[in-house]
Amino acid sequence: MLDKGKSVQAIISEIGTSKTALLPILLAVQDASPAHYVNEAAMNEIAARLKLSRSRVYSTASFYSEISLKPRGRNIVQVCVNAPCENAGKAAIIRALENELTITLGETSADAQFTLEGVNCLGACYLSPAIKVNGRLYGNLTAAAAVDIIRQCREGEAN
Amino acid sequence: MNIRRNGQSDLVFNIEWQGGQTGAQIDLPDYLARGGYQALRRALATDPAQVVQTVKDAGLRGRGGAAFPTGLKMEHVRDNLELERYVICNADEGEPGTFKDRFVMTHLPFQLLEGMTLAAYAVGANRGIIYIRYEYPEAQASIRHSIAAAVEAGLLGDNILGSEFSFHLEIFSGAGSYLCGEETALLSSIEGKKGRPRLKPPYPTQSGLWGKPTLINNVETLANLPAIIGRGAVWYRSLGTADSPGTKLISLSGDVNNRGLFEVPFGVSFREIIESCGGGIKNGRKLKAVNIGGASGVVVPPHELDCRLEYGACAKREITIGSGAVFVLDDTRSILDNVRNRAAFFLHESCGKCTPCREGLRQVNRIIGALCGGAGTASDLAKLERYTRTMQQAAFCGLGQAAGNTLISSLAYFRSEYEAACRDVQPAAKKEGTA
Numbered sequence A: 001m002l003d004k005g006k007s008v009q010a011i012i013s014e015i016g017t018s019k020t021a022l023l024p025i026l027l028a029v030q031d032a033s034p035a036h037y038v039n040e041a042a043m044n045e046i047a048a049r050l051k052l053s054r055s056r057v058y059s060t061a062s063f064y065s066e067i068s069l070k071p072r073g074r075n076i077v078q079v080c081v082n083a084p085c086e087n088a089g090k091a092a093i094i095r096a097l098e099n100e101l102t103i104t105l106g107e108t109s110a111d112a113q114f115t116l117e118g119v120n121c122l123g124a125c126y127l128s129p130a131i132k133v134n135g136r137l138y139g140n141l142t143a144a145a146a147v148d149i150i151r152q153c154r155e156g157e158a159n
Numbered sequence B: 001m002n003i004r005r006n007g008q009s010d011l012v013f014n015i016e017w018q019g020g021q022t023g024a025q026i027d028l029p030d031y032l033a034r035g036g037y038q039a040l041r042r043a044l045a046t047d048p049a050q051v052v053q054t055v056k057d058a059g060l061r062g063r064g065g066a067a068f069p070t071g072l073k074m075e076h077v078r079d080n081l082e083l084e085r086y087v088i089c090n091a092d093e094g095e096p097g098t099f100k101d102r103f104v105m106t107h108l109p110f111q112l113l114e115g116m117t118l119a120a121y122a123v124g125a126n127r128g129i130i131y132i133r134y135e136y137p138e139a140q141a142s143i144r145h146s147i148a149a150a151v152e153a154g155l156l157g158d159n160i161l162g163s164e165f166s167f168h169l170e171i172f173s174g175a176g177s178y179l180c181g182e183e184t185a186l187l188s189s190i191e192g193k194k195g196r197p198r199l200k201p202p203y204p205t206q207s208g209l210w211g212k213p214t215l216i217n218n219v220e221t222l223a224n225l226p227a228i229i230g231r232g233a234v235w236y237r238s239l240g241t242a243d244s245p246g247t248k249l250i251s252l253s254g255d256v257n258n259r260g261l262f263e264v265p266f267g268v269s270f271r272e273i274i275e276s277c278g279g280g281i282k283n284g285r286k287l288k289a290v291n292i293g294g295a296s297g298v299v300v301p302p303h304e305l306d307c308r309l310e311y312g313a314c315a316k317r318e319i320t321i322g323s324g325a326v327f328v329l330d331d332t333r334s335i336l337d338n339v340r341n342r343a344a345f346f347l348h349e350s351c352g353k354c355t356p357c358r359e360g361l362r363q364v365n366r367i368i369g370a371l372c373g374g375a376g377t378a379s380d381l382a383k384l385e386r387y388t389r390t391m392q393q394a395a396f397c398g399l400g401q402a403a404g405n406t407l408i409s410s411l412a413y414f415r416s417e418y419e420a421a422c423r424d425v426q427p428a429a430k431k432e433g434t435a
């Protein structure tokens, strides 16, 4: 069972048990997890239902950057680290976010509210520097604007 | 040749590309009103072999990076004796600095769907998959809605437009792997495995998804088909040059006044792209270098920019058009920083299957780190060259083979910057750099 949300079983019934279902199931399980990750119990259950070895499920899950095997924060802040965004001032954005969240890139805050990640090109280089917060894209960012986005997230949670 | 601006002329896409996260901008009624699906109607009334022939006559080449002739690929799938076949659209768009496929999927989704349906009819496939990267939820949503609308309108699914032909299309989401854009890694990914590349041959056209003949094409390639089939090879060849017919979508980023997506006919020079589309260099600064083709592309100085956007002309100058990413650096930028960023990207994305790429990238990253920290030596530069050549020649797949392009080209054109970062190169020698 997952921490909360849809069960692994419900997800597998929806997507099916063909071989090609493995990656879609892993992504859906992660989506249903409030901590945005796939835990070991879920991987074991998927392996059993799809009649795959546990190592096969783990090997697929661990290959992909967008699948996390560790719990993450409720809010996921992704900073594009590729060259066009680096040129446009990525470092200042990361510094501002790290200060505001008091964590460094790659970490999750102690209260499990935020995870700060470096990611590859978001296909928004015409808006560099760009970040994504909970799947939503923000471009032409300044450090101050990045901090505002975090504060809005916090206020949204408080309400 | 003058550049005809987006949306103002008669090109392949004919749309004003705008940024943002909007969903489908040209919906089905709009698309039909601008002549959409007439190409499919026409094709369904002719022999599929005729469609393949028209694509061959048009001289369309793959827009995903490798520039393989599309008509030939179609013919290989079509001629296969195995009747179960697949068409896969590669919408993994992982090349940093590229956003054209995202724009096509969010602005003109039906042009892509019509293109895929044409391709499926041409090669005799009844099933298709669009592999869209995870980072593009808005593109996935746009395509999902568009597939539903096309099925509803009888333009996709069983008995398309009342014909005998059926084509079923699904979306498959990637999960954050650049390597999965490589066609055989993409197949492994759909099959539920790690996204690692397979040995070629056999090519996907012979043995693709589940071992069946499979046509894999880039989003832009497939979205060219409605224009080619609808208006004919002769019209298509009136765009671009004899060597490279048609148009190319250019993702322009970096230190220019107008960043964005532009459709230009082949044959324009890179300088024209930067000046006419990009509106010149930002803040009145001077141009220093241009990175063409993304992370796996090359870095060239201003004097190379008269080269025309054309496969033949670019190959002669070792310029990689790739996905059409053009990233501009002004005279305040450091070439080494750019190269360091690229090297870190490849190290992160390497799958570790083969030694030249796995170990080569580790060494390259270590040396560039030393150079950037002022602790590099002249012998490090020689090593960089050696390791990069080894990757180019011995890496198992395109990732490792192309990972050193930025490095080798920048070492050739901007060697003085590398030398200036070496602690044992004399200042006199430093001045003799080539940049």
Ligand SMILES: Cc1cc2nc3c(=O)[nH]c(=O)nc-3n(C[C@H](O)[C@H](O)[C@H](O)COP(=O)(O)O)c2cc1C
Pocket: B061, B062, B063, B064, B065, B066, B067, B068, B090, B091, B092, B093, B094, B095, B178, B179, B180, B181, B182, B183, B184, B216, B217, B218, B219, B221, B222, B397, B398, B399
């Ligand atoms: C590391 C690597 C990444 C690639 N990424 C993409 C991609 O994101 N999109 C794409 O269309 N082709 C990509 N390709 C090229 C594909 O392997 C393949 O050539 C292409 O999808 C064929 O379509 P086309 O003929 O229409 O270009 C990549 C190749 C390599 C080696």
Ligand code: SF4
Pocket: B179, B197, B349, B350, B351, B352, B353, B354, B355, B357, B358, B395, B396, B397, B398, B399, B400, B401
């Ligand atoms: S070249 Fe790199 S990415 Fe390609 S197979 Fe070898 S290690 Fe993997």
Ligand code: FES
Pocket: A080, A081, A082, A083, A084, A085, A120, A121, A122, A123, A124, A125, A128, A130, B096, B097, B098
């Ligand atoms: S490089 Fe950052 S969005 Fe493309």
